[in-house]
Structure formats: C-alpha cells, structure tokens
Amino acid sequence: MAAQHDAVPLLGVRGLTKIFGSLTACDHIDLTIAKGEVHALLGENGAGKSTLVKMLFGSLEPHSGDILWNGEPVRITSPGVAKTLGIGMVFQHFSLFEALTAAENIALSLDDGSPISTIAAKARALSYSYGLPLDPDSLVGDLSVGERQRIEIIRCLLQTPQLIILDEPTSVLTPQEANRLFETLERLRSEGKSILYISHRLEEVKRLCDRATVLRHGKVVGHCNPREETASSLARMMVGNEVKAVVREPAEGVETAAVLLEIRKLSRKPATPFSVPLKDIDLDVRAGEVIGIAGVAGNGQGEFFEAISGEVQQPDAASVRIRGKDAGKLSITGRRLLGAAFVPEERLGHGAAPGMKLSENLLLSRHATDARSFLGSGGTIKSAVISGAAQRIIQAMDVRKSAPDPEAASLSGGNLQKFIVGRELDRKPTVMVVNQPTWGVDAGAAAHIRQALIELARSGSAVLVISQDLDELFEISDAIAVMHHGQLSKPLPIAEADFETIGLLMGGAEPGRTEHPLEPA
Amino acid sequence: MRLELIKRPQRSALFSILSPFIAFVLTLVAGSIMFALLGVNPVSALHAYFVEPLSQVWQLHELAIKAAPLILIAVGLSVCYRANIWNIGAEGQFIMGGIVGSILPVTYPEFQNAFVLPLMLLMGMVGGAAYAAIPAFLKARFNTNEILTSLMLVYVAQLLLDWIVRGPWRDPKGFNFPQTVQFSDAATLPELWPQSGRANWGFVFALVAAVLVWLMMSRMLKGFEVRVLGSSPRAGRFAGFSVGRMVFFAFMLSGALAGLAGISEVSGAINQLLPSISPGYGFTAIIVAFLGRLNPLGIVAAGLVLGLTYLGGESAQAALGLSDKVARVFQGMLLFFVLGCDTLIHYRIRLVGMTTPKLEPASKLEEVH
Structure with missing residues (x-):
C-alpha cells in the first residue's frame, strides 16, 4: 500500500526492530506517512506503539531496520536530531514546570537564547492562529490539563515541524476540548503537515485519520483506511479476537436499598501547593448500584480516593460513613474491616509492591480482614493458605503469568490489574471503591474487570468507580457524577446522561454552581 | 568520555549469591597488593592475618568474643x-547500652x-532502645535525616562515656585511672566453657537474636511489614502500615540489640x-549487615569474617610489625567491594563518548541494501 503513493513519502520505516532482553517490542515494523496525511497508530497497551514512536523521536535506538526521511536514510540518534529533521512530539505525560509561566516553559525547550518576551509574542500569535488560545504569561500550575497540552503543542509547533507525533492526546481532555484539538489538527493537515496520531479511541481515529497502522504484539497486523472500517473491525485487528461486550442489566429497587457508602460535606485542604482541595463533597452509593465519577485528570480524584480509602483521615468522623458507621477517622485497615475494599490508580508501588510475589501482594491488602485464615498465632504467616487463595484469584480472573507465583512487576499491566481487582472481589466487599479500573489495560482484560464490577454491584454491594474514560463509565455506571476542581456534581442517572452533558460538567459548566475560584478568567 | 550505569533487565540469581564471595576474594587481592x-x-x-588467628582453640573463643x-x-x-531506615548510630546505642546497663x-x-x-x-537494651528513639522521634516528627542525627549522637554518647568514667563513676580506689569499679561475679556475664577460653554468653545471645529476627523477617507479618514499607512505602500505606511507627520499631529494635551487645561486652x-x-x-556492623546481604543468618557468617579482621589486625601487628590500622583498611575494602559487586549485579557499565547531536548519513545501513 505504501508504495502506491506517487510522491516520495515524508517518512518511511522499513523493518524497524527493537529488542529488550528476551522481548521483541517492535518486530520488523513497516510504515509510511505521506505529506499532509494524518496517520493513526493503533494498538493495545504493550503492542509496541510507544517503542516505535520513541525510535522515531530518537529516544531509543533501533536494533535493525531503516528510517527514511523524504526518501533519504537517516539515523535519529537523539531527540535533537529528530527536531532538526522536523519531527516534533507531544507526549501523553507533559514535561512542564508548574512554577514557571507557559512562555518560560517554552523557552526552556527552544534553547536558542531569544528573550522570553519574543517567545511569548510568537507563542501568543501562533496559539491564536491555530485556535488554541493561550496566555503565555500564566503560571502552568494554574492551568487546566487541556491548557497545559496546548503549551506542549505550541512548543512543538514553534519548531516548525513537518511531522507531529501526538501520543494519546485526548485521554486528558473533555469531549469539547477534544473537538477543538481536532479542528487544529485538520488545519495543520491542510497546511501540508503530517501527523502521526496514537490512540486507542477508535471513533476518534475513524473521524480524523486518513490511514491507520495496527500493531499487535510488536508486529504490524495491517494497514487500513479507518473510514472504511467499523469500530469493531478495528478492535478485532487490535485485539486479535472478538472482545466480549459488557452486559449491564438495569439495577432494580436501588432507590430504596440501603446506603452503604455515605459521603457528607467532605472537604480537604491541599496537601501540597499543587494538589487540589476538596470542597463539600456529598455522595450516596446504595447497595446494588455502580456510581461513576467522571472528570479530567487532576481535578481532585486522587485526593478524593485517599480520603475515602483512609490513607488520609478526616477530622470529621461523619464525613465518610461505611455501612452506616462513621469512618472518617478510621485508618484504611479500619475501613476495610467495616467491609470496604479499595483499588488505587497506580498498580505498581501503590496497589502492589513491585518486587513482591503475587501471594505476598494478596497479604498486602488483606492481612487484617483475613487475619483468621491467613495468619497463625503470634502473627505468623500461613504461606500455604495464602498461596492457595492467590491461585484461586488467578483462576477466577484469568491472570496470565509466566511462573506459578511471579513478582508483581513481571506481570503485564492488564494482568496485574486483574489480580489487584480480583484480590478485592475475592473478599466479596460490601463497598468497593476503584480508581481508574482499566487504565492502560488491554480491551479483553478491561471487559473482564468491568463485568466483574457490575456483577459485584448486582450481588448487593455498593461500587464507586472513578475514571477518566467516559466510554467505560457509560458502560458500567447506573449514575455518573463529575468531579471538577475538587467539587462533585450531583449524580446523573445513566438514562439522562449523555457525552455532551457530562463533557460540559467536566469542563466546569455545572448548572446551579457558578463559583470557580481557580478557573482563570 | 563518561561512565554510565545502565540498569540490567534481569539480575543474575547466581551472582547475587556469589557476590559476597567475589567481594571477599577481591579484598584479598587488593590486600596482597x-x-x-x-x-x-x-x-x-x-x-598471619587470616589463618594464624584460627589455629588454636582459645583463639576461636576470641573470635566469638569479637563476632x-x-x-x-x-x-x-x-x-x-x-x-529503608538508615541507622548509622549503632555505635552510640552500643555505648548507651553499656552505660545504662552498668548503673546497677x-x-x-x-x-x-x-x-x-x-x-x-x-x-x-532499654538504654540502647531509648537512645535510638531520639533519631526515630526526630525523623517521624520533623522529617530530619536520620543518617545525620544518628551519626552525630554517636559522638555525644562517646563523650558522655568519657566524662562519666573520669568523673562521677570513677573508681575511688582506682589510683585516678579513668575507669569504674570491676563488676562483681554476680554482675559478670558467665563464660561458656571456661576450660578452653574466654567466650561468653554474648555469642549465644547473638545466635538467638539472629534466628529470632530471621523468623520474624521471613515468617511473620511484622517482617512482611518491614519489607513492604522498605521496598514500596506507598504500597505499605495502602496496606495500612504506618511509616512513622515503623521508624520507631526499626530504630528501637536495632537500638535494643546494640544496647544488649554493649552491656554484654562491658559485663562479659x-x-x-x-x-x-x-x-x-557499631560501624563495622554496617559492613557485616551488608556482607550478610541483610539476612540474619548470612550476618552470622559475615560477623565471623569481620571478627577475624580484628584478630588478624592484632596478629599481623605482632608477627609482622604492621599497623593495626590495617584492620580498618581491610574492613573498608570489604565494604567497598561488597557494595561494588552488588551495584554491578543490578547495573552494567557503559562508556559513553561525548558526541554532539548531529545528522549522520546512515552509511552502515545503506550497505545492507
């Protein structure tokens, strides 16, 4: 397909291979991008997208294979080389200094010694001409995630690249912000710039991209025109087989069911200068229902989770009530003993200790609740019982692993997440609080986890899911509330919710509440 | 040119076990030079250094006393x-154990x-634990660096001991020598086999402590807590373990054992x-801990090796007229090589040329076509 283009393609990749130890992250990748083309790079987590992009941007050196730039073979040995060639990149995780202004952050990466005021003027002009308004003098710490992404994009555009690589750009945006980004990208395409667009959101790719390359397990499984494919045919290419759809039967009689998790006027002062304060959060989660909390990353979800889980305790004992008992002053262990279970956002280093075996990681969160079966007299550990329980969870959740009881860090993200969720489900908790249940998890595992959460709720537990993935929340929730600047909107029953309304709430336009002290005017 | 340490994707299990032995051999080589x-x-x-001190039974007793x-x-x-708590002040806790234990x-x-x-x-034990509680409190309450506070408290303890034996506790019948009275037989730690040498019950305490702590670390929830908080503190907090309480526990346990060692040494x-x-x-024990790979049973073996460096230093001084500072040099080299070997198990060294980023025609790649 690549060779059919008449003109010399802007970028050609032939047989690019990268090996890490025993893992072939990229295996003879072929790819061409024409001038003025928006090219999608699709693949599940761990398919090799990031490795490929890092080789194109000079952060990693390939083992073998060629990169052709305007038909000429080149070696991209560092990001500096990539920039000189005309390759720019906008990373998924921003590298910005919060205490500096937008213009200062841009100046740091330009490294050409021109005064800040010149850069600020250029950045302002460029940002308005591309419809991404940005005040170069504002402090990054005060900006929303969407605005921070604009800085990254402007910083990239100031280097007048011919190829722009965008890594999961919409994962941190509200639907409205994403729309604005697409307009900018279409404008760039009309100017003849090429874009390599990495995403796992198939609808976006269908809408925006001219061609797509699909990766699976480090290999190219196909090139296609996404506009001619359906979302499910693209998903099949990515996953390799049909993903089971999540089944959610409407919850019945929930309105009258007992409130198992009750949050009343929960407030929290910011722990660090850049963390988000929580303001008067009220929420009820009843037996049998799944409540979703949407919101753009960094709007207080992490702080909220810490306060609910008891990793940080509240001065007001009644601000968190579990099964009708005041739990605000209880530690995480005390709250677990009341029947609550928690799954944090970070898997390695928070939900699991990376260097420890799965059986030890089972003990990690359940040493108090299952003390009777896991611990002997005087606090001795009953390894055999715990290993048995770990095997039970591994089977129930279909955790794929290389050894009988491997270290947590050796599992792929999806399999470890299945284990961590399964570890809590195995207890049959009355209240389950999950932060980003399927972040970075492949589609098959994500469907499994979502189904398990729905089933837990239907069996009579209260489930609270915090997620940035709106598709996920619409798939599993009975009602969705939105967190913005540390405040929580009223939960909207799923029947009344749509992307538009939730998106507006995520952007801060909540009906009835107008004060937004942190929002720049 | 500069050196870079690159993390190895996998670490070799074989070399993890061999590492202390390789370090010991390298120490011998460097010592020979x-x-x-x-x-x-x-x-x-x-x-003279490593063999002679082990040639007679009474010398084995001496080794037990040092180890x-x-x-x-x-x-x-x-x-x-x-x-992951860095108590460098065991020397001070040892001395405080000796002082407080000598009150009676x-x-x-x-x-x-x-x-x-x-x-x-x-x-x-109470004296050592209480003294160790000072840096623990400072760390838990004010987040001070425990390396500095525990180390500085060593000098406080040394000077306190110096003052106390020259001042209030000086033996009135001791001809003004800076020393206390000799302890009564009832206050003396008995010898194990007086017929063959001087080794006392302190060595038995050491073995019992090693076995008990090994059991705690490998078989008990408390040891699990120590390992979780040390390797990933955030996961430890999620497990419901308290970092602050662990600071006190670890400091006071090690302080109590150092204090027990102190009073055993003084009394025995x-x-x-x-x-x-x-x-x-207290400082040499840091080397022992790492040479024993932080495993209490490995520490028993490492303690005997380091005990030997003390005896060897004395023996080399007597036989060859070498300075007893040689013992310190050996201990220092051993720690250096142990840490070096451990680092190289996890990392490999790469030489990096100081190249400036520039466009290179891919000449090598072209030849492939």
Whole structure:
C-alpha cells in the first residue's frame, strides 16, 4: 500500500526492530506517512506503539531496520536530531514546570537564547492562529490539563515541524476540548503537515485519520483506511479476537436499598501547593448500584480516593460513613474491616509492591480482614493458605503469568490489574471503591474487570468507580457524577446522561454552581 | 568520555549469591597488593592475618568474643536497612547500652544476687532502645535525616562515656585511672566453657537474636511489614502500615540489640567501664549487615569474617610489625567491594563518548541494501 503513493513519502520505516532482553517490542515494523496525511497508530497497551514512536523521536535506538526521511536514510540518534529533521512530539505525560509561566516553559525547550518576551509574542500569535488560545504569561500550575497540552503543542509547533507525533492526546481532555484539538489538527493537515496520531479511541481515529497502522504484539497486523472500517473491525485487528461486550442489566429497587457508602460535606485542604482541595463533597452509593465519577485528570480524584480509602483521615468522623458507621477517622485497615475494599490508580508501588510475589501482594491488602485464615498465632504467616487463595484469584480472573507465583512487576499491566481487582472481589466487599479500573489495560482484560464490577454491584454491594474514560463509565455506571476542581456534581442517572452533558460538567459548566475560584478568567 | 550505569533487565540469581564471595576474594587481592607495597611478603602477611588467628582453640573463643557484638548489632541494623531506615548510630546505642546497663554494678556494687545480671541486660537494651528513639522521634516528627542525627549522637554518647568514667563513676580506689569499679561475679556475664577460653554468653545471645529476627523477617507479618514499607512505602500505606511507627520499631529494635551487645561486652569481656569500650563495632556492623546481604543468618557468617579482621589486625601487628590500622583498611575494602559487586549485579557499565547531536548519513545501513 505504501508504495502506491506517487510522491516520495515524508517518512518511511522499513523493518524497524527493537529488542529488550528476551522481548521483541517492535518486530520488523513497516510504515509510511505521506505529506499532509494524518496517520493513526493503533494498538493495545504493550503492542509496541510507544517503542516505535520513541525510535522515531530518537529516544531509543533501533536494533535493525531503516528510517527514511523524504526518501533519504537517516539515523535519529537523539531527540535533537529528530527536531532538526522536523519531527516534533507531544507526549501523553507533559514535561512542564508548574512554577514557571507557559512562555518560560517554552523557552526552556527552544534553547536558542531569544528573550522570553519574543517567545511569548510568537507563542501568543501562533496559539491564536491555530485556535488554541493561550496566555503565555500564566503560571502552568494554574492551568487546566487541556491548557497545559496546548503549551506542549505550541512548543512543538514553534519548531516548525513537518511531522507531529501526538501520543494519546485526548485521554486528558473533555469531549469539547477534544473537538477543538481536532479542528487544529485538520488545519495543520491542510497546511501540508503530517501527523502521526496514537490512540486507542477508535471513533476518534475513524473521524480524523486518513490511514491507520495496527500493531499487535510488536508486529504490524495491517494497514487500513479507518473510514472504511467499523469500530469493531478495528478492535478485532487490535485485539486479535472478538472482545466480549459488557452486559449491564438495569439495577432494580436501588432507590430504596440501603446506603452503604455515605459521603457528607467532605472537604480537604491541599496537601501540597499543587494538589487540589476538596470542597463539600456529598455522595450516596446504595447497595446494588455502580456510581461513576467522571472528570479530567487532576481535578481532585486522587485526593478524593485517599480520603475515602483512609490513607488520609478526616477530622470529621461523619464525613465518610461505611455501612452506616462513621469512618472518617478510621485508618484504611479500619475501613476495610467495616467491609470496604479499595483499588488505587497506580498498580505498581501503590496497589502492589513491585518486587513482591503475587501471594505476598494478596497479604498486602488483606492481612487484617483475613487475619483468621491467613495468619497463625503470634502473627505468623500461613504461606500455604495464602498461596492457595492467590491461585484461586488467578483462576477466577484469568491472570496470565509466566511462573506459578511471579513478582508483581513481571506481570503485564492488564494482568496485574486483574489480580489487584480480583484480590478485592475475592473478599466479596460490601463497598468497593476503584480508581481508574482499566487504565492502560488491554480491551479483553478491561471487559473482564468491568463485568466483574457490575456483577459485584448486582450481588448487593455498593461500587464507586472513578475514571477518566467516559466510554467505560457509560458502560458500567447506573449514575455518573463529575468531579471538577475538587467539587462533585450531583449524580446523573445513566438514562439522562449523555457525552455532551457530562463533557460540559467536566469542563466546569455545572448548572446551579457558578463559583470557580481557580478557573482563570 | 563518561561512565554510565545502565540498569540490567534481569539480575543474575547466581551472582547475587556469589557476590559476597567475589567481594571477599577481591579484598584479598587488593590486600596482597597493599602488603606488597608495604614491603611485606603478601603470602605470609595473609597467613598471619587470616589463618594464624584460627589455629588454636582459645583463639576461636576470641573470635566469638569479637563476632558476638558485630552479629547482634548487624542483625538489628538489617531490620532498619530492610525498612529503608538508615541507622548509622549503632555505635552510640552500643555505648548507651553499656552505660545504662552498668548503673546497677557501679552505683550499687553490693547488690549481688541472681537478679542483677538479667536486670543489667534488660537495662542495657532499654538504654540502647531509648537512645535510638531520639533519631526515630526526630525523623517521624520533623522529617530530619536520620543518617545525620544518628551519626552525630554517636559522638555525644562517646563523650558522655568519657566524662562519666573520669568523673562521677570513677573508681575511688582506682589510683585516678579513668575507669569504674570491676563488676562483681554476680554482675559478670558467665563464660561458656571456661576450660578452653574466654567466650561468653554474648555469642549465644547473638545466635538467638539472629534466628529470632530471621523468623520474624521471613515468617511473620511484622517482617512482611518491614519489607513492604522498605521496598514500596506507598504500597505499605495502602496496606495500612504506618511509616512513622515503623521508624520507631526499626530504630528501637536495632537500638535494643546494640544496647544488649554493649552491656554484654562491658559485663562479659571488659568487666568494667573504660573511656572507650568499642573498637568501632557499631560501624563495622554496617559492613557485616551488608556482607550478610541483610539476612540474619548470612550476618552470622559475615560477623565471623569481620571478627577475624580484628584478630588478624592484632596478629599481623605482632608477627609482622604492621599497623593495626590495617584492620580498618581491610574492613573498608570489604565494604567497598561488597557494595561494588552488588551495584554491578543490578547495573552494567557503559562508556559513553561525548558526541554532539548531529545528522549522520546512515552509511552502515545503506550497505545492507
């Protein structure tokens, strides 16, 4: 397909291979991008997208294979080389200094010694001409995630690249912000710039991209025109087989069911200068229902989770009530003993200790609740019982692993997440609080986890899911509330919710509440 | 050119086990070079250093006397280091254990019965633990760096001991020598087999402590807590373990063991307080802890090896006229090589040329076509 283009393609990749130890992250990748083309790079987590992009941007050196730039073979040995060639990149995780202004952050990466005021003027002009308004003098710490992404994009555009690589750009945006980004990208395409667009959101790719390359397990499984494919045919290419759809039967009689998790006027002062304060959060989660909390990353979800889980305790004992008992002053262990279970956002280093075996990681969160079966007299550990329980969870959740009881860090993200969720489900908790249940998890595992959460709720537990993935929340929730600047909107029953309304709430336009002290005017 | 450490994707299990032995061999090689430079035949020097001190039974007793405090202290330190808490002040906790444990025999020398020795040992442990609680409190409350505070408190303890034996506790019948009264028999830690040598019950304490701490670390929830908080504190908090409480636990456990070592040394080997009661056991124990791979059973073996460096230093001084500072040099080299070997198990070295980023035509790649 690549060779059919008449003109010399802007970028050609032939047989690019990268090996890490025993893992072939990229295996003879072929790819061409024409001038003025928006090219999608699709693949599940761990398919090799990031490795490929890092080789194109000079952060990693390939083992073998060629990169052709305007038909000429080149070696991209560092990001500096990539920039000189005309390759720019906008990373998924921003590298910005919060205490500096937008213009200062841009100046740091330009490294050409021109005064800040010149850069600020250029950045302002460029940002308005591309419809991404940005005040170069504002402090990054005060900006929303969407605005921070604009800085990254402007910083990239100031280097007048011919190829722009965008890594999961919409994962941190509200639907409205994403729309604005697409307009900018279409404008760039009309100017003849090429874009390599990495995403796992198939609808976006269908809408925006001219061609797509699909990766699976480090290999190219196909090139296609996404506009001619359906979302499910693209998903099949990515996953390799049909993903089971999540089944959610409407919850019945929930309105009258007992409130198992009750949050009343929960407030929290910011722990660090850049963390988000929580303001008067009220929420009820009843037996049998799944409540979703949407919101753009960094709007207080992490702080909220810490306060609910008891990793940080509240001065007001009644601000968190579990099964009708005041739990605000209880530690995480005390709250677990009341029947609550928690799954944090970070898997390695928070939900699991990376260097420890799965059986030890089972003990990690359940040493108090299952003390009777896991611990002997005087606090001795009953390894055999715990290993048995770990095997039970591994089977129930279909955790794929290389050894009988491997270290947590050796599992792929999806399999470890299945284990961590399964570890809590195995207890049959009355209240389950999950932060980003399927972040970075492949589609098959994500469907499994979502189904398990729905089933837990239907069996009579209260489930609270915090997620940035709106598709996920619409798939599993009975009602969705939105967190913005540390405040929580009223939960909207799923029947009344749509992307538009939730998106507006995520952007801060909540009906009835107008004060937004942190929002720049 | 510059050196870079690159993390290895996998670490070799074989070399993890071999590492202390490789370090020991490298120490011997480097030691031979040092002896040769000093103008001594390296073979006879190493013989005098490592073989002669083990040739007679009474010398094995001496080895037990030297190894006992090293093992006791290092076992406690291993718990601290596993918890990622850096107690460098075991020397001070050792001295405080010696001082507090000596309160009874020095101030009430007439109090002589079966209770006096257990009480002394207990007070020694309390003294060491209480002294270790100071850096623990400062870290938990004010987030101070425990490396600095615990180290500085060593000098406080050394000077306190110096003052106390020259001042209030000086033996009135001691001809003005800076020393306390000799302890009564009831206050003396008994020898194990008096027929063959001087080794006392301190060595048994060390072995019992090593086994108990090993059981705790490998079989009990408390040991699990130590390992989780040490390797990933955030996961430890999620498990419901408290970092602050762990700081106190680890410091006070290692302080108590160092204190027990201190009072055992004073009551058993020295039998009185002197201006200096330790040839740096508290610092050498840090090497013992790492040479034993922070495993209490490995620490028993490592304690014997380091105990030997003390004896070898004395022996080399007698036989070859070398300075007893040679022992310190050996200990330093051993720690250096142990840490070096451990680092190279996790990382490999890469030489990086200082190239400036520039466009290179891919000449090599073109040849492939």
